[in-house]
Amino acid sequence: MMNSKKRKRTGFLLILPLLILFLGLTIYPLIYMIYMSFHQYSLASWEEPRFIGWENYREILRDRTASSSVSFTLFLLFTAVPLEILLGIGIAFLIRDVWGERALRSSLIIPMTIPPVVAGIAWKMLYNYEFGPINYFLSLFGLPKVSWLGSQFFARLGVLLIDVWQWTPFIFLVIYAGLQSIPRDVVEASLVDGASGWSAMRYIELPLLRPLIWVTLIIRVIDVLKLFDIVYMVTFGGPGSATHSYSFYIYKVGISFGWDVGYASALSVILLLVVTVLTNLLIRFLRLSETLGL
Amino acid sequence: MKWLTKTIKFILIGMVIFFFLFPVYWLVTTAFKRSEDWFTWPPSFFPQHWTLGNFLGLEGGFFGSVTTAISTITPYLINSIVIALSVALISTIIAALAAYAISRFKVGGMGFVSWIISIRMLPPIAAALPLYVIFSHLHLVDTWWALILSHLIFTTPFSTWILITFFNEIPQELDEAAFVDGANIGQTFWHITLPLSAPGLASVSTLAFIQSWGEFLMALVLTTSKNAQTLPIYLGRFITGWRIAWGPLAAAGLVTMLPVVVFSLLMQRYLLQGLTFGAVKG
Amino acid sequence: MRKLTITSMIFIVLVFGFSLGYATELAVWSSPDNADALFELAQNFMQAHPEIQIEVTPLSWEVLYPRILQDITAGVGAFDVTTWDLMTAGAIAPGMLDLEAFAQEHPDLVDPDFDDDDFIPTARYIYGYWGDKRIGQPFYGAAMFFFYRQDLFQDKALQEKFQAQYGRELRVPETWQEAKEVAQFFTKKFNPDSPTEYGIGLMFPRTHTLFYMFLNFFGPYRRSPEGIEKFGEVDLDWGDLFTADHQPAFNSEEGVKAIQDMIDLLPYSSDPLGSDYGETLEAFSKGMVAMVPQWTACMASWQESPDLQPFEEKVGIAIMPGKAPVSGGWGVGINAFSKNQEAAFQFIQYATSKEGDKIQWLKYRVGPTRKSVIEDPEVIADAPWLKDVYLPSLEGASHRPRIPEEPRVEDVLVGTISEILLGQAPNSIETLNLVAEEWKKVLSK
Secondary structure: OHHHHHHHHHHHHHHHEEEEEEEEHHHHHHHHHHHHHHEEHHHOOOOOEEEOHHHHHHHHHHHHHHHHHHHHHHHHHHHHHOOOOOOHHHHHHHHHHOOOOOHHHHHHHHHHHHHHHHHHHHHHHHHOOOOOHHHHHHHHHHOOOOOOOOOOOHHHHHHHHHHHHHHHHHHEEEHHHHHHHHHHHHHHHHHHHHOOOHHHHHHHHHHHHHEEEEHHHHHHHHHHOOOOOOHHHHHOOOOOOOOHHHHHHHHHHHOOOEEEEHHHHHHHHHHHHHHHHHHHHHHHHOOOOHHOOO | HOEEEEEEHHHHHHHHHHHHHHHHHHHHHHHHOHHHHOOOOOOOOOOOOOOOOOHOOOOOOOOOOOOOOOOHHHHHHHHHEEEEEHHHHHHHHHHHHHHHHHHOOOOOOOHHHHHHHHHOOHHHHHHHHHHHHEEEOOOOOOOOOHHEEHHHHHHHHHHHHHHHHHHHHHHHHHHHHHHHHOOOOHHHHHHHHHHOHHHHHHHHHHHHHHHHHOOOOOHHHHOOOOOOOOOHHHOOOOOOOOOHHHHHHHHHHHHHHHHHHHHHOOOHHHHHHHHOOOOOOO | HHHHHHHHHHHHHHHHHHHOOOEEEEEEOHHHHHHHHHHHHHHHHHOOOOOEEEEEEEOOHHHHHHHHHHHHOOOOOOOEEEEEEHHHHHHHHEEEOOHHHHHHHHHHHHHOOOHHEEEHHHHHHHEEEEEEEEEEEEEEEOOOOOEEEHHHHHOOOHHHHHHHOOOOOOOOOOOOOHHHHHHHOOOHHHHHHOOOEEEEEEEEHHHHHHHHHHHHHHHHOOOOOHHHHHOOOOOHHHHHHHHHOOOEEEOHHHHHHHHHHHHHHHHHHHHHHHHHHHHHHHHHHOOEEEEEOOOHHHHHHHOOHHHHHHHHHHHEOOOOOOOOEEEEEEEEEOOOOOOHHHHHHHHHHHHOHHHHHHHHHEEEEEEEOEEEHHHHHHHHHHHOHHHHEEEEEEEEEEEOOOOOOOOHHHHHHHHEEEEEEHHHOOOOOOHHHHHHHHHHHHHOO
C-alpha cells in the first residue's frame, strides 16, 4: 500500500500532460478573447487595438444579424433537438430484436460518422432547385418545386433537416447501447407478471434510460450552438442571414470579412457564458459526481 | 394482428433506412457519373453509364476540370491521416493517464472534472482566433501540430470522461492485489488496468479519430496550404461561386468519408460500449 | 503494436521536417475563374524555366479573400502569387509587394517587351494600383456582359408574336425597362409558347455576387446626366455607390428604382435568390433561359455545351442594358512576405505579357487587359465583338468600392438588399438609410 502523500503526488504527475495541454491552449484563448472583446481591433485595418470599453457589447444588442442568428439557433434548439431525441429513441426501440438488426444498426451509424463537410456536399446536391432529387420526389406527389436554398423559410428547414439526419443516429446509438445494457431478466420478469410490451417500455426501460437521455440532450444542445460546417457548405448563411447560426456569424465577423477580432471576441464571450451555464446544469442534473465516484 | 404490426414495423424501418442512406447513395453514385448526368430531369437514380473519370481527373466536360481534378488530393489525404491518427493516439494516452489518476486517486475531485468537461463544450469558433494568434507567434500556423494540438483540446475531455467510467468498473482490489505482489503503479497500469479497459480505449480512440478526421473549422482557420490542410478543407475550397464540378467533388467526398466510415463500422462494438457513459446502472 | 505506431509517426514527422527546400516552388493562389488560364500559363512558364515549380491552387471567392488577408497580416508567406479581386485592393495593399520598386531594384529581371503602356488605362489603374503603390499587374479585365440567344431573337415567328403582344419590335433590350417585357415573353409561365423556360438568368444570392449585380441596375441611374448632376463624378477608388465627396449615394430615389427593377425581373428567372454563378451558367448552358448577364469566362463552358451549338448562331453578346455594367476583374500580385520574390516576379510578368493576355482570352475567355491584344487580328477574327462591346463596356463600367472597408460595407448592403428582395423589408429610402448609417459608422471607425 502506498501512503497517501505518494498517491497524491503520483496522481498529480499522471494528470500533468492533460493539465499542460489545457492550461496552455485554453486559458490563453480565454484571456485573449475577453481582453479583445473590450477593444476595437480589426486585422484588415492594420491598426493597433484600441480600448473601447463596453461598446462591442452595446453593438451586439443593436445588431440585427446577431439577433437573427440567435433566433435561428434557438429555432434549431427547439425543433432539431427534440426531434432527434424522439426519433433516436423511437428507432432504437423499433430496431431492437428485428431480423438483420446488426446490419440496420451499422447503416444507421453512417450519417453520424460522415464528416459534416461531406454531408454538406451531398445535401447541397439534393437541394438543387431545378434538378434535385428532393424536388423530384415532391413533384411526384404533385407538389411544386421548393427553393431550398433561395427561400428563408425553406433554407432554415433545410438546415434543420440535415441536422436531424446527421445526429439522430447519435441519439439512436446511445439509447440502443443503453437498452443493451439493461439486464433482460428485469424486463422478462415484468412480462411474466403480465405486463405488455408497451408498459415494460414505459415503466421500466425508459426510466432507466433517463440519465442517458439527459446526457444526449445537453450534448446536443451544446453542439447545436457550435453548428458551423453544414451552414458553411450548404447555404453559407443565406439567403439573407436566414441560416446564420451563431457560430457561423462569429466566423463571418471574425474571419470571413475584415477580421473584426474585437467584435467577434465579444460575441464569443457571450457564447461562452451560455455554454458554461449549460455545462454546469449538465453536471448537476446527471449527478455526475456520483456516476464518476467523486 | 401480429402480421399487421410486423408490416408496419417493416415499412417504418424501410422509410428510416431510406431517409438515412439516400444522401449517401446519391453522393456515391454521383462520384461515378459522367458530367452530363450530374444534373438531369428526372434525376438519374440508376446511372446507365459509369465512369471512373471523376477520380482520374478526366471528367468535367467543361473547362475547370483541370483545377478540380482529384489527383491533387494526395497531400490532403496524408495530412488527414497523420493528424487524425496522432490525435487519436495522443488524446487516448493523455486521457488514460488522467482518467486513471482521477479514478484511483481522486485527484482534483469533481471540480477538476467539471473543468475538463466544460472545455469540451467550448465552441471551436471562440478558440479559433486566439489560437491563430498564439500559433502565428510560435510559427506553428499551417503545420500539423497546429491542428493536432487544437483537436486535442476537444477530444481529450470526452475521452477522459468515458475512460473514468471504464476505469471505475475495474475493481480496485485488483490494483491492491498487484501492489501486494510488488508491482508499482506503472506496472499495474500497464499490465492490469489497460488490458481490462481495452474496449474503452478502443472506443475512445475511435471517437477521437472520427472527430479529428471530420473537423473543419480549426483547419479552415489555422492552415493555409497543402502542407497541413486536411480533406474537409480540400472539399470546402470551391463550394460557392464558380460552376461546381459535382462529379470530382463527390469523388473527393467519397475518398474523405470512406476511411472514417469503414473504421467506425469495424469498431462499432466498442463505440457502443463507450457511449453509455456509465450512466445506466445494471 | 503501439511502439510500431509511435516509431512510424516519428519517422513521418522527421521526413516532413527534412523535406523542405528543393527547387524553387511558387505557390499561386487563384480564384476559380482564373485558375485554368493560370494553370496553362504556369505550364508554359515552367517549360521555359525548369528550375521553377509552380503550383496553382484554386480557391472560391469566400475562401480566397479571407485567406489572403490572414496570410499577409500574420506574415506567413504561404502564397507567393495571388489573383486579387479589384475591390479588395485597399484591404490587401499593405501586404503586397510594390512591383515598381521591385522592378527598380532588379532591372535584370524586367522584360523589355513588357510594355506597361499597352494596358488599357482604366484597367491598369483598377487592377494595378492602390494610391501610388503598384500592387498588381492587370490579369482578368472584366465588365459584365449581356449574353442572349441570338437565334431566338432572330426567329421570325417569335418576332411576329412579340410585335403582336407588346406592340413593338423584338430586340435585345437596351434598358432594364425593355428587358422586363422581353423577359416576360420568354418565360413559359407567362407565355406558354415560349421556347425557353425562363426569360432571364439572374443571380441574387446572399453573397458578394448580389453586391455587384446591384450595380448593373444602379449604375445606369448613377451615370445618367441627372445622376452625375446629383451625385457628382464617380471616384475610381470609391466607386458608383458613393458620391463625389465619398458619401453613400444608393440611399436615394435612384437606389430604390434600381432595386425595383431587380424586383420586377424576379418572376422571370429560375430561383434568383438561390442562384449564383454556377446555377445561371448551367441554366443558360442547357438552353433554359433566353438572356443572362454574366462574365466572359462563362463562354468557355458555353462553347462546349451541346445545347448551344452552333455557338456563333445561338449566342449573342451585347452591352448590358443601361450601359453601365459592373466592372470586375482581377489583378495578379506578389506577397510582400514571399520568399521567392524573383521567381514570382518573372512569372507574373509572363502571365500578364502580350502573349499571356492573348492565350488567356483565346482559350479561356479571360478578358484581356491590353490594347494590343484587342487589336490583334487573330483576336478580332475570333471575337469581333470584343472591340465593339468590350471596350465601351469597360470604359462605361460602374465600379464597386476598392477601399479596405469594402468587405464589411458590402456585407451590410447585401444583407439589406437581400431582405428587400425577399419581401421582408420595404423597398424605400428609409430602409436604405439604415444601411447608409451603418456604412458611415464602419467608415469612421
